[in-house]
Structure formats: structure tokens, C-alpha cells
Amino acid sequence: MTFPKTPDQNEAGASLQVTGGELGVQRIAVLLSGRGSNFLAIHQAIDRGDLPAKIVLVVSNVSSAPGLAKARALGLQVLALPHRKELSRASHEGKLLEALRAVEAEWVCLAGYMRLLSGDFVRHFHQRVLNIHPSLLPAFPGLRAQEQALKHGVRVTGCTVHFVDEELDNGPIIVQKPVAVMEDDTVSDLSRRLLREEHEAYPEALKRLFLEPWEVSGRRVLFGSKETGEDSRKRLKKRG
Numbered sequence: 001m002t003f004p005k006t007p008d009q010n011e012a013g014a015s016l017q018v019t020g021g022e023l024g025v026q027r028i029a030v031l032l033s034g035r036g037s038n039f040l041a042i043h044q045a046i047d048r049g050d051l052p053a054k055i056v057l058v059v060s061n062v063s064s065a066p067g068l069a070k071a072r073a074l075g076l077q078v079l080a081l082p083h084r085k086e087l088s089r090a091s092h093e094g095k096l097l098e099a100l101r102a103v104e105a106e107w108v109c110l111a112g113y114m115r116l117l118s119g120d121f122v123r124h125f126h127q128r129v130l131n132i133h134p135s136l137l138p139a140f141p142g143l144r145a146q147e148q149a150l151k152h153g154v155r156v157t158g159c160t161v162h163f164v165d166e167e168l169d170n171g172p173i174i175v176q177k178p179v180a181v182m183e184d185d186t187v188s189d190l191s192r193r194l195l196r197e198e199h200e201a202y203p204e205a206l207k208r209l210f211l212e213p214w215e216v217s218g219r220r221v222l223f224g225s226k227e228t229g230e231d232s233r234k235r236l237k238k239r240g
């Protein structure tokens with residue numbers, strides 16, 4: 001399998017985030033609590049050769065999550081870590097961190113993981129924890145985003161892949177995809193169409209992060225060269 005030059009091999013500039021590494025195979029852990037269709041979309045993108053990555057662990061806080069069973073059936077390493085059995089959030093996250101370290105996970109993809117992660121956890125994986133949300137954030141954060149969108153009467157909603165920070169559905173946005181709302185949409189109609197876009201958006205976000213130079217500037221995720229308009233004018237002038 002060959003992939004384009006990793007960002008550290010191009011002339012992107014030292015201050016850009018550099019991913020890809022020598023081998024270019026990124027180690028992903030997926031955290032889920034339910035059905036796991038986004039996890040499958042990531043898995044399939046890897047299988048197709050679209051993503052230079054490997055899913056090294058699938059973790060769920062719900063032992064009976066269908067997504068966990070799907071991962072097991074695919075032969076992936078899985079871990080059920082029910083939070084209810086833990087004395088505190090810190091002890092649950094401690095075990096989670098230990099498991100992620102043991103498999104040398106570099107990226108943590110939340111895919112329907114119904115549990116807030118603490119600031120401490122997020123700091124351990126600074127700009128390496130991603131989430132997908134079924135709305136165009138910052139609209140309709142939290143639970144039942146599709147229902148919120150319908151109730152509000154928006155004409156367009158969508159999905160968002162973003163970095164995770166300490167606040168709910170809040171971190172810098174990596175990819176968004178719009179979805180039109182139809183007048184006769186039910187929550188399940190809209191959710192179905194959103195899900196189709198989600199399955200495109202998550203692999204796309206990962207692919208961009210893995211294969212392009214990027215940096216986070218304030219709340220903005222900037223892809224590509226850091227060269228500004230002024231820089232390029234100077235460079236062209238020098239060339240004469």
C-alpha cells in the first residue's frame with residue numbers, strides 16, 4: 001500500500017502538526033456505547049486502503065453494545081469497561097488510559113461513546129481525541145441532536161467531526177457535512193440520512209489529519225501550508 005508523502009516529508013514548516021511518521025500507519029482506538037456504525041465506517045475505510053491506519057482496540061463502557069460484538073466478530077481486540085462498576089470517573093478513566101497505552105493507541109475516536117471524558121483524559125491525548133456529532137455544531141449539542149433540529153425547524157442540519165476538549169461537543173471542527181431537512185422528515189428519516197453523511201465524514205476527517213499538514217489556530221483547524229498571502233508574494237518577488 002502506498003500513500004502520499006507524509007507531512008514531515010514535505011515543506012510544510014516545522015510548526016505544523018506532523019503525523020504519518022515513518023511507516024504512516026496510525027494506531028486508532030475506537031470508543032463506543034451502541035450500534036457502532038461509525039466504527040464500521042472507519043474499519044471499512046481502512047480495509048479499502050483509504051486510511052493508513054489500524055484499529056488497535058475497540059472499547060465500550062456498555063458490555064452488551066452491538067458495536068463491541070461487531071468488533072469482536074471482525075477479530076479486533078476489544079475491551080468492555082463498564083463504568084457502573086467503577087468507584088469514580090477517575091478510576092474508570094485510569095483503566096481506560098492504561099488499556100490505550102498498552103496498545104500504543106495514537107488516536108482515540110469516539111463513535112457514539114455516551115460518556116463525557118474529563119479534562120485530564122483529554123490532555124493526555126491532546127488533539128488526538130475525535131468525536132462525531134449529528135448536527136452542524138455549535139447548533140444542537142448534546143443528546144437527540146436530530147430531534148432538536150426538527151423541533152427548531154432548521155432547513156439544513158448535518159454532522160460534525162471535531163476534536164474533543166473538556167466541554168461537551170465543543171472542540172475545534174475538522175469536517176462538517178450538511179444535510180437538508182425535508183418537511184415531512186421524522187427523526188428516524190433524518191437520522192438515516194445524517195448517518196450516511198457521518199460515515200463519509202469520519203474517515204474523511206481522519207484521512208486529512210493523517211495525510212495533510214495541519215494546525216489548530218484558536219478554534220480553527222487549518223489544513224495545508226502555513227504560507228500566508230504575504231509570504232507567497234515575498235517568495236515570488238524574490239524569484240524575480
Ligand code: GRF
Pocket residue numbers: 032034035036037038039067111112113132133134198
Ligand atoms: C451517531 O449518530 C453519532 O453522530 C453520535 O452517536 C451516533 C452513534 O451511532 N455521536 P453509531 O453507534 O456509530 O451507529
